[in-house]
Amino acid sequence: MRVDGRDIPVSGSLLQPLNRRTSDILRLVLSLVLLAAVIAGSLITRGQWDALEKSVSNIVGVLSPDQSNLVYLLYGVAILALPFGILIGLIARRQWKLLAGYAAAGLIAGLALSITGTGISTPAWHLDVPDRLDTFLSQFLDDSRWIAMLAAVLTVSGPWLPARWRRLWWFLLLAFVPIHLFVSTVVPARSLLGLSVGWCVGAIIVLFVGTPALEVPLDAAARLLAERGHPVDSFRVLKPAGPGPLVLAAAVRGAEPNIVVEMYGQNQRSGGALRQAWRWLSFRNSESAPLHASMRRAVEHRALMGIAIGDLGVASSRPLAVSALARGWAMYAHTAPRGVPVDESSEDALATSIWKGLQILHSHQISHGDLRSAELRDDEGTALFGGFSNAELGASDAQMQSDVAQLLISTSALFGEERAVRIAIDTLGTQTVLTASGRLTRSAIPARVRKSVPDGTGVMNAVRDEVVKQTGTDEIRAEQVTRFTRNQIIQLVLLIGLVYVAYPFISAVPTFVSELRTANWWWALLGLAVSALTYIGAAAALWACAFGMVSFKNLTIMQVANTFAATTTPAGVGGLALSVRFLQKGGLGAVRATAAVALQQSVQVITHVSLLVFFSVVAGTSADLAHFVPDPTVLYLIAGVALGIVGTFMFVPTLRRWLRNAVRPQLTEVFGELGLLAKDPKRFLLIVLGCAATTLGAALALWASVEAFGGGTTFVTVTVVTMIGGTLASAAPTPGGVGAVEAALIGGLAAFGLPASVAVPSVLLYRVLTCWLPVFCGWPTLRWLTRKDMV
Numbered sequence: 001m002r003v004d005g006r007d008i009p010v011s012g013s014l015l016q017p018l019n020r021r022t023s024d025i026l027r028l029v030l031s032l033v034l035l036a037a038v039i040a041g042s043l044i045t046r047g048q049w050d051a052l053e054k055s056v057s058n059i060v061g062v063l064s065p066d067q068s069n070l071v072y073l074l075y076g077v078a079i080l081a082l083p084f085g086i087l088i089g090l091i092a093r094r095q096w097k098l099l100a101g102y103a104a105a106g107l108i109a110g111l112a113l114s115i116t117g118t119g120i121s122t123p124a125w126h127l128d129v130p131d132r133l134d135t136f137l138s139q140f141l142d143d144s145r146w147i148a149m150l151a152a153v154l155t156v157s158g159p160w161l162p163a164r165w166r167r168l169w170w171f172l173l174l175a176f177v178p179i180h181l182f183v184s185t186v187v188p189a190r191s192l193l194g195l196s197v198g199w200c201v202g203a204i205i206v207l208f209v210g211t212p213a214l215e216v217p218l219d220a221a222a223r224l225l226a227e228r229g230h231p232v233d234s235f236r237v238l239k240p241a242g243p244g245p246l247v248l249a250a251a252v253r254g255a256e257p258n259i260v261v262e263m264y265g266q267n268q269r270s271g272g273a274l275r276q277a278w279r280w281l282s283f284r285n286s287e288s289a290p291l292h293a294s295m296r297r298a299v300e301h302r303a304l305m306g307i308a309i310g311d312l313g314v315a316s317s318r319p320l321a322v323s324a325l326a327r328g329w330a331m332y333a334h335t336a337p338r339g340v341p342v343d344e345s346s347e348d349a350l351a352t353s354i355w356k357g358l359q360i361l362h363s364h365q366i367s368h369g370d371l372r373s374a375e376l377r378d379d380e381g382t383a384l385f386g387g388f389s390n391a392e393l394g395a396s397d398a399q400m401q402s403d404v405a406q407l408l409i410s411t412s413a414l415f416g417e418e419r420a421v422r423i424a425i426d427t428l429g430t431q432t433v434l435t436a437s438g439r440l441t442r443s444a445i446p447a448r449v450r451k452s453v454p455d456g457t458g459v460m461n462a463v464r465d466e467v468v469k470q471t472g473t474d475e476i477r478a479e480q481v482t483r484f485t486r487n488q489i490i491q492l493v494l495l496i497g498l499v500y501v502a503y504p505f506i507s508a509v510p511t512f513v514s515e516l517r518t519a520n521w522w523w524a525l526l527g528l529a530v531s532a533l534t535y536i537g538a539a540a541a542l543w544a545c546a547f548g549m550v551s552f553k554n555l556t557i558m559q560v561a562n563t564f565a566a567t568t569t570p571a572g573v574g575g576l577a578l579s580v581r582f583l584q585k586g587g588l589g590a591v592r593a594t595a596a597v598a599l600q601q602s603v604q605v606i607t608h609v610s611l612l613v614f615f616s617v618v619a620g621t622s623a624d625l626a627h628f629v630p631d632p633t634v635l636y637l638i639a640g641v642a643l644g645i646v647g648t649f650m651f652v653p654t655l656r657r658w659l660r661n662a663v664r665p666q667l668t669e670v671f672g673e674l675g676l677l678a679k680d681p682k683r684f685l686l687i688v689l690g691c692a693a694t695t696l697g698a699a700l701a702l703w704a705s706v707e708a709f710g711g712g713t714t715f716v717t718v719t720v721v722t723m724i725g726g727t728l729a730s731a732a733p734t735p736g737g738v739g740a741v742e743a744a745l746i747g748g749l750a751a752f753g754l755p756a757s758v759a760v761p762s763v764l765l766y767r768v769l770t771c772w773l774p775v776f777c778g779w780p781t782l783r784w785l786t787r788k789d790m791v
Contacts, residue, residue: 001235003219004226012237014216014246023266024207027155031200038196078172082150086157089165101156101209109152109201110145113194144194147176151195155202156209216246216263217325225261225333228321230254241265244389249336258336259320264295266328286398287481298389299330305366305391306334312364314357316377316384337386339379344414346378348423351415353383355427358407361385367395371406372452373414398481404428404436406449408463413453417466430471437467438479519708524765527704530697531770535559537693541603542579544686545596550586554790558582561785563771564778576601578782581791591665600687607691612723618716698722698770702745705766709758713749721748742767 001008083106090098150173158166176191222232230252238260239247246263279288303322309315316337324330342350354376361368368375369390377384392399404424411420424433439445440460450456464476539556558578566575576597583593649655699719706713722745742763749759785791 001218001222003222008218008222008232008234010218010235010237012235012248013240014218014237015240024203024210028200028203028207031196031203035193035196035200038192042193075172075175079146079150079176082169082172083153086153086161086169089161090157093160095157095160098157098160098209101205102153105152105156105198105202105205106149108205109148109194109198112197112201113145113148144191144197146194147173147191148194148198148201151198152202152205155199156205159206215327216265217327217329218248218263220325220329221261221263221331221333224321224323224325224331225250225252225259230256230259230320230333235261245332250333256320256335259333260317260336262299262332262334263325264299264330264332266295282482284398284481284483286396287402295328296324296330299332302388302391303332303334305388305393308364308393309361309366309385309388309391312360312366314360314383314385315388316379316386337377337384339377339382339384342373342376342378342383342414346414348415348419349381350378350383351411351419351423352427353381354407354411355424357383357385358403359427362395362400362403365394365400367392367399367403368406369399369403370446370448371403371410372449373410374452376410376414401436401479402439402444404433405439405445408433408436408440408467409445409449409453409456409459412459412463412466417459417462418470421463421466421470425470433467434471434473434476437464437476439481440464440467440476441478441481444479444481519761519765521708523704523708524769527701527708527766527769528773530704531701531774534694534697534701534770535563535774537690537697538562539690541687541690541694542583542596542600544683544690545600545603546583546586546588546593549588550583554586555582557781558785558790560774561778561782561791563774564782578791582785585790600691603687604691604694607688608695608723611692611695612720615716615719615723695723701770702762702766705769706749706754706758706762708765709762712758713752713754717752718749721745721752724748741771 001010087102090102154166154169154173158170173195218235222235225232230250231254233251233253236249236251237246238249239245241263246265248261248263250259250261251257252259300322303319306315306317306319310318316339317334319332319334321331321333342354358368358371368385368388369392370387371385372387375385375387377386408420408424411424414420415423421433440463442450442457442460445456445460450460453459467473468476535556538559539552543550543552543555562575562578565578579597579600580590580593583596584590588596649659696719699722700715702722703715703718706718724744745763745766746756746759749762750756754762782791
């Protein structure tokens with residue numbers, strides 16, 4: 001690079017990779033969104049668009065026919081001359097490399113809209129001057145290919161042209177919509193399609209060709225540093241441009257022989273704006289700093305924080321220059337960091353110095369915000385800090401607590417968890433460290449800090465356990481840093497699922513209500529009482545599986561909330577997860593809680609099958625069970641899917657490891673529990689009775705519902721229908737088996753000779769008693785358990 005007659009060598013790549021060109025990626029995404037919207041609008045509501053445009057045109061079309069022709073003529077001339085004006089502009093500015101991109105954009109955009117079902121349709125542009133000039137111009141003005149070519153070449157060429165001309169040409173191109181309305185004509189749908197296609201094609205080419213933002217103005221940076229008394233002899237790239245700035249080491253002549261230059265371009269500006277916007281949307285106000293209005297303000301803020309922290313004597317570098325450069329770039333130059341990087345061999349005295357340095361910052365209400373180990377320096381036993389992009393003056397308590405949590409992770413990776421936590425407690429105090437440890441979560445610790453240490457999540461969990469050990473506290477409560485907690489999001493999803501699955505039932509309510517007039521309410525009340533007893537049975541079985549280590553009363557209440565969670569998730573997985581979570585909150589470990597729930601489900605399946613066999617035998621030959629046997633094709637399909645799943649787990653290494661490391665220990669625990677059950681008859685009997693009460697209670701509730709509408713079948717028959725129908729419907733992918741349960745039960749009762757006029761309202765009443773009433777009671781119950789920190 002030659003600057004003012006001097007050759008300044010530059011080593012390293014200055015080009016930003018494709019996946020980090022944030023501005024170009026955003027342009028492409030927006031163009032794709034516009035293209036999708038235009039296509040969808042044309043297919044769905046084009047007729048309404050025509051009517052709307054005609055009505056708007058009738059309102060704003062105030063020009064006379066002669067005036068309309070004149071406006072159309074002038075605008076047509078401008079549109080026809082636009083691409084030639086762009087081409088002249090490129091040639092005048094000697095942008096020879098862009099001519100290939102200019103030509104490619106125009107050709108690809110025009111070709112994309114020329115492809116038809118019968119081949120490529122050539123433009124029907126007649127260059128011989130017709131009788132009316134406006135007719136000649138309309139050939140181009142109303143042709144989507146011409147509009148697409150204009151949008152494509154303007155997208156590719158625009159960034160390299162003066163801003164005033166670029167804005168004027170975009171204004172002319174986009175003006176074809178209001179021009180059509182003013183001259184009382186409808187905008188051709190293909191013209192809007194051409195505009196969106198041209199913009200998309202241009203955005204794709206720009207992503208690969210690049211913009212002026214990719215040209216790093218190092219010459220301007222060298223001149224600026226020379227004016228500040230730091231003439232540059234050479235540049236060396238330390239870190240290519242990516243999520244952060246382009247970092248270069250500059251060898252200079254003067255008091256500071258080595259300085260660091262950070263270059264911020266448009267891509268860093270766009271990426272930084274997106275990150276700020278996302279953090280503002282997802283995190284609480286106390287967790288995020290005020291938004292910066294521009295990249296220049298962000299760079300200036302970093303330099304000012306460097307000055308403030310340097311005045312306290314804990315900064316590893318000193319700002320030298322901050323300036324805005326050409327093509328949207330900004331430069332921040334500072335001295336080379338003092339000292340050496342901190343590593344695992346450092347003494348405890350340095351760890352103490354690190355924590356004391358953070359204490360100095362916090363005593364002046366300054367937060368660092370990026371306490372990775374790479375930002376820590378050892379200057380002859382004194383700890384210094386670098387990297388102040390996320391530092392804040394006048395920091396909130398939340399930001400300072402975040403600093404402590406980040407430094408706990410970084411120092412634990414360097415010195416070990418025991419040393420790091422012990423020194424932090426000695427320096428800052430037990431309560432400060434304990435409060436900050438509530439932020440040792442994935443949502444509270446920035447990803448850049450977690451990724452800066454090996455196994456960041458494991459280190460974070462180990463630090464939390466070490467804090468619990470050294471402070472003697474029972475549990476560290478996680479601090480909520482996001483606007484919405486995970487439980488709130490899960491409950492919202494469950495509520496949406498409830499509305500979805502309840503909709504088919506709601507549509508059948510009028511017919512069902514009319515049938516209720518003939519029901520015997522005493523039988524209905526009996527069914528409600530029996531369904532309530534099933535929760536006691538399920539709670540007793542799970543209580544015995546957990547060795548009585550949780551409150552039986554709270555476990556019974558949890559069964560009501562369990563109905564809501566199981567109904568709003570496919571296959572009842574939400575209920576199983578809720579049971580595991582409740583046992584964990586009750587004091588059981590994760591493996592033991594999972595094993596207890598698995599044990600209950602295993603005994604439930606064994607009991608269910610045993611009762612099914614028993615009642616099928618009791619039902620005798622009158623029970624035509626063939627109605628419940630699936631078609632052989634379905635059985636073969638199920639067997640094929642099962643074999644495919646087994647084969648997948650056998651041949652995929654990741655799945656094999658999951659079976660070995662996650663599933664096998666739980667199965668071992670379950671089989672061990674079954675073995676212990678054989679040696680404890682009382683506990684085994686309690687679990688079996690609880691599981692049997694759950695199955696028989698559901699059957700008795702259905703039988704009571706049938707009797708409420710006149711009866712017509714026996715309890716044994718209803719029990720068989722309940723167990724077989726429920727088993728078949730449990731495989732349904734719908735949440736709570738909604739639809740599948742009703743169909744299976746109604747079909748089963750009809751197979752045993754029960755009239756549809758009795759079977760349908762009986763099943764609906766049964767579902768109200770055993771599903772929908774508990775579901776609507778389960779929602780507030782789940783919220784109550786959440787408030788009480790039981791789940």
